[in-house]
Amino acid sequence: MDFLTFLLVLFSIIWICTLILTSNSRARKSSRLPPGPKPFPIIGNILALGSKPHQSLAKLSQKYGPIMSLKLGSRTTVVVSSPEIAKIVLQKHDLAFSSRTVPSAGQTLNHHKFSMLWLPVEHQWRKLRKICKEQMFSVPRLDANQGLRKEKLQKLVDYVKQCSDTGRAVGIGEAAFTTSLNLISATLFSMEFAKFYSESSQEMKELVWGVMKCLGSPNFADYFPILKSVDPQGILKETKIYFEKLFANFDRIIDEKIKSREGEKHDLVEALIEINQRDEAELSREDIKHLLLDLLVAGSNTTSGTVEWAIAELIQNPDKLLKTRNELRNFVGQSRIIQESDIPHLPYLQAVVKETFRLHPIAPLLGPRKARTDVEINGYIIPKNAFVLINVWASGRDSSVWKNAESFMPERFLDHNATQIDFSGQDFESLAIRMVHLMLATLVQDFGWELEGGKKGGELDMDEKFGFTVLKAEPLKAVPIKL
Structure with missing residues (x-):
């Protein structure tokens, strides 16, 4: 169902929503909500989101300020677009949100009743x-699995x-994925779920991609809960299929183990x-899956x-690429793959990763939060049950915080007096952060990169593309040149 058809369906049931619309309008006039664009009847400000909500909301914040309110369907939504106000929401009022x-x-x-992503911060x-x-994520555990990560990096190398020898382009995102x-999968199950060359035996890889696609697809049922049972886009039906297939695979693996x-x-x-069989009340099979x-x-x-x-x-900034490679070669050399113990001694590599997080946060709106009670911030009231979005994409490009905010400048993180945001939270030692540094170093240390068709970096x-995470709309493909 396309969007115009969906609007026609909505207007055909307008009489159902009249009472809700009237009450919402009165509530907005009498409240002290943050400023925001005037909502349309029924659909609110949904059309203002576009296909890249993080960018659209950043533009709106330039007009309405770093804290603003919108109506997304029947949902009152407050958007925070500055580091200062985000800090108030996430730290000062962390329990309320x-x-x-x-x-x-x-x-x-x-x-949602089992997932750490959506469970309330309770027992x-x-x-x-x-x-x-x-x-999994304790330092001793991560250190114990270094050999496993080294093995996967060697397969990437x-x-x-082989692609370099044959002149074949590498899909960077695909190879990294x-x-x-x-x-x-090796850490969780002691097995591999994907292969570089084979198109067969890719079921688990396709299931994971499918789940991410469904969770990241804009869903009308999120804006209009009355439509959840109808599932007009078929997203819920498709998600159920992917979940059931994944859980069936998990059950099979658990039984075998x-x-x-x-x-x-x-x-x-x-x-x-082991925890489950010792005390099922502590960790059930459903918890595990x-x-x-x-x-x-x-x-x-x-x-x-x-x-x-x-x-x-x-690739767009070859001077930065050269600086990264030179640092790697000066410290690591050319005869061995980078090790995790090398990372603290590679400040420019770390700066490249931080700058990438700043410009391209994978979760640009964080996980949406909900106010548990009315909260006053900067003189405005965020009402109970309002959705709260933290636009870290906008914060990372705020020119009042970052000099040359749109430019890729890893050097800004080499200046100890520079304003720095800890994009990795408390988990720098986490598996994901380790792997970002290791994979990036592996792809840069001994290879140059040329775009397909003789394109230059400036033509990239x-x-x-907005979804469960924000990826490149056009996947990056480049030919590796062995140096």
């Missing part, structure tokens, strides 16, 4: 977070070398099974998207 807004697709098979969330930290997915269980635990699933879904989807796409953006920026299309 700790509830998450769950998209309709995220409620498939009751996923269940803390329990799962503790398990993840102890079993071998693939790029394959590497990160295999690393995650239970049958062959013995001795030392080698992966996360085995550690989770939904947790695996979260880790598999979030862990693979965020890493590969950042690597693709970083390589694209470096840097347009964005």
Whole structure:
């Protein structure tokens, strides 16, 4: 169903919504909501979002200010576009905004009741977070798996070398996704889910992509809850298919591991099974499957998207590419693959990653939050149950905070007096951040890159595609040149 058809359907049921519209209008006039564009009847400000909501909202904030309100269908939504106000929301009023807004697709098979992404910050969330930290993301665990990451990086190097020998272009995002997915799947299940060359045995890879597509697709049911049972775009039906297939695979893997269980635990699933069999109330089988879904989807796409953006920026800025490579060769040399212990000694590589996060945050609007009570910020009232979006994409390009905000300048993070935002939160040691540095270094250390068709870096299309994460609209393909 296209958008115009959808509008016609909406207007055909306008009499149902008249009462809601009238009450919402009165509430807006009598409240102290932040300023914002005037909403249309029924649909509110949905048309103002366009295909790239993070960019559209950034433009609107230039007119209405760093905190503004909109009506997205029947939802009152407050958008924050400055680091200062974001800090007030996320730190000063963190409990008031700790509830998450769950998209309709995220409620498939009751996923929101198990997922760390959408659970309230209460007992269940803390329990799962503790398990993840102890079993997967603690420094000792990450250090113990360095050999596994080195093995996956070597496969990436071998693939790029073969492409270089044959003059074949590498899909940077695709190669990075394959590497990160295999690393995650090896860590979780002791098996690989994707291959560089083969088109067969790609089911799990396609399922992960499918889940990300469904969760990232704009869904009318999110703006008009009355439409959830109708599912006009078929997103909920499609999401259910992907979830069921993934869970069936998880069940099969868990059953196989239970049958062959013995001795030392080698992966996360085995550690989770042990907790489950010791005390099912602590961690049920459903908990395990939904947790695996979260880790598999979030862990693979965020890493590969950042690597693709970083390589694209470096191709556009060959002087920055050369500086990155020279730093790597001066410290690491040319005879070995970068190791994780090298990263703290590579400040320019770190600066490239930080600058990529600034310009191209993979989750530009963060996870939507919901006000648990009325909250006053900067003289405005954010009403209870209002959705709150933090536009980190806009914050990263705020010219009042960043000099030459639209330019790719890793050097800004080498200046200790520069304003810096910790884009990685408290998890610099996390698996994803380690892999971004390692994959980026691997692709730069011994290879030059030429765009297909003899294009120059300045001709590279840097347009964005909004979804579960923000990726390049035109996937980056480049021919590796062995140096």
